[in-house]
Amino acid sequence: MQKVCWPYFDPDFDNLGERIYGPPCRVYIDNDSIQDCTVVKVNSENKQGLLLEVVQILTDMNLIITKGYISSDGGWFMDVFHVKDEHGNKLTDKSVINHIKHAIGTSRRESDSVKASEANNCPKNNSLEPPLIDHGEHTAIEMTGTDRPGLFSEIFAAFADLHCNVLEAHAWSHNARLACIAYVSDDYTHAPIDDPSRLASIEDHLSTVIRATADPSSNSTHVGHKENETDGFLAGQGKGCMNTNVERRLHQLMLSVRDFDEPFCGPSPLSLLSSKLDYCDQKERKTTIVTIGNCEERGYSIVTVTSKDRKRLMFDTICTLVDMQYVIFHAALRSDGADAFQEYFIRHIDGRALNTEGEKERVIKCLEAAIERRVCEGVKLELCAENRVGLLSDITRVLRENGLTVVRADVETQGQKSLNAFYVRDISGNKIDMEFVESVKKEMRPIHLEVKNEETAETVGPHEPPATDAPQPQSHRFSLGEILRSQIERLSHNFVPTK
Numbered sequence: 001m002q003k004v005c006w007p008y009f010d011p012d013f014d015n016l017g018e019r020i021y022g023p024p025c026r027v028y029i030d031n032d033s034i035q036d037c038t039v040v041k042v043n044s045e046n047k048q049g050l051l052l053e054v055v056q057i058l059t060d061m062n063l064i065i066t067k068g069y070i071s072s073d074g075g076w077f078m079d080v081f082h083v084k085d086e087h088g089n090k091l092t093d094k095s096v097i098n099h100i101k102h103a104i105g106t107s108r109r110e111s112d113s114v115k116a117s118e119a120n121n122c123p124k125n126n127s128l129e130p131p132l133i134d135h136g137e138h139t140a141i142e143m144t145g146t147d148r149p150g151l152f153s154e155i156f157a158a159f160a161d162l163h164c165n166v167l168e169a170h171a172w173s174h175n176a177r178l179a180c181i182a183y184v185s186d187d188y189t190h191a192p193i194d195d196p197s198r199l200a201s202i203e204d205h206l207s208t209v210i211r212a213t214a215d216p217s218s219n220s221t222h223v224g225h226k227e228n229e230t231d232g233f234l235a236g237q238g239k240g241c242m243n244t245n246v247e248r249r250l251h252q253l254m255l256s257v258r259d260f261d262e263p264f265c266g267p268s269p270l271s272l273l274s275s276k277l278d279y280c281d282q283k284e285r286k287t288t289i290v291t292i293g294n295c296e297e298r299g300y301s302i303v304t305v306t307s308k309d310r311k312r313l314m315f316d317t318i319c320t321l322v323d324m325q326y327v328i329f330h331a332a333l334r335s336d337g338a339d340a341f342q343e344y345f346i347r348h349i350d351g352r353a354l355n356t357e358g359e360k361e362r363v364i365k366c367l368e369a370a371i372e373r374r375v376c377e378g379v380k381l382e383l384c385a386e387n388r389v390g391l392l393s394d395i396t397r398v399l400r401e402n403g404l405t406v407v408r409a410d411v412e413t414q415g416q417k418s419l420n421a422f423y424v425r426d427i428s429g430n431k432i433d434m435e436f437v438e439s440v441k442k443e444m445r446p447i448h449l450e451v452k453n454e455e456t457a458e459t460v461g462p463h464e465p466p467a468t469d470a471p472q473p474q475s476h477r478f479s480l481g482e483i484l485r486s487q488i489e490r491l492s493h494n495f496v497p498t499k
Helices: 016-021 050-060 094-121 151-161 196-211 244-256 270-284 313-323 357-372 391-401 434-443 480-492
Strands: 025-030 038-045 064-071 076-084 138-146 164-174 177-186 222-229 289-295 300-308 326-335 339-348 379-386 404-414 417-426 448-453
Touching: 025 094, 038 050, 050 064, 050 076, 050 094, 050 313, 138 196, 138 244, 151 164, 151 177, 151 196, 151 391, 151 404, 164 244, 177 244, 196 222, 244 313, 244 357, 289 357, 300 313, 300 357, 313 326, 313 339, 313 357, 391 404, 391 417
Parallel strands: none
Antiparallel strands: 025 038, 038 076, 064 076, 064 326, 138 177, 138 222, 164 177, 164 404, 289 300, 300 339, 326 339, 379 417, 379 448, 404 417
16 A cells, blocks of 8 residues: 655744744834824835725824824835824823734734735726625615715615615715715615615616716716625714725725816706806815926835825825825825825836826826815714614705705714714805804704814804804894704604614
8 A cells, every 4th residue: 555645834834934033013102202292113024005004093093193204115114103192192091002003913914814815816806996895784885976966865865765774874075076885774674685686776776866967978977785794884983983994985986986077067057066166166275285206216206295284184195096006115294283294205006107297197186186075164064863764864855955065974873873974065155154053053952963164173062152242143034943943853753763
């Protein structure tokens, strides 16, 4: 009988390099070097997308990045970030510090295994449309198309007619384009919707609603679904902060409908008039400046971005460059609380610099759009109510009927409560009278309402109106608050909480 011998493989051989040279990713947290901020240092083997992963983790923790230095030329990646918490203080909580170390290290290892699996299974996957993470509790619906006043209301009304319970939704509009991601379940069973015929009916219905525009030449409408999203999808997690995976997908969807271009030209439909006026206003008060130069000696293109500082600014910029298939080799950024400066040394993923004027112009326009699309100049309405099917449809319909258009929406469900944030503007593009908005707060009794003016960053308190020199007008007039009170109060007694 022939004897068969098998070679012996030491199970520790796979991590031999790590045992000799140390772990492939090291994270250092320094609270001593600088008085007013914490320094986060990341040293790791270099790979495409690692910078975005690190920034995603810091952004998801609501950390403010005040300075950053990145170098990844060659086989090694070195990052230094100066960060503060959301209140502007150093990081002193040990659990937060440990979470940063663990999250970055875990992300580095998991990303390698996931990318290896994707390379084997989906070698031709389109990087602009990565699949959403597949779990088991909800169905994700993605929508893009031409924006128009009242479209949000029509979308939520369509979901109610289709017996879909909207558990979470995030939507952006910019330059007359719309991108929306909604997480839904069946109205009766509260289970994910997986029947192909019903999904096809939902997509067809929503496509019809979004295409109902006076611009028939637009073919950018898209409605798609992803089944089986789990309860881990909740982007807000009770902290009022959307997960960067959802935000990145919204950036990709807006990029796919070319929101970096002007609103559609030709004879202006009335439905797009406010978007066109808004676009003209944005050009007049434009504060974002993007320039591109070349570093001939090293073959880099140098992208310089100067803009007003805000939260999540670095994530928006890096996310756009990565999704446009550019590799960041070096970068530096700084902010003083009012203005921010970013500089990136990049090449295309195929190793070439940006050589043509057309490519440079496209990168400039895409970066400007990425920075501007998140900024909402208007009034933010934060509403909290008992959740029920059709609640969002009723609220957005009342807003539309009273001349307000929703330019951004963030909706999530926590238990039996529906937490909604709507950024609204006057349908004609004019500023909303804050006295008019204050009447909404005073007269809205069935649901809790917070009113914030995003243009002045002032928050209207829960009990006291903003101080004014002149006495408040006493004349009775038609107001949005009266409509909301009369219609929503009638419906509030019939709220059916989700189970």
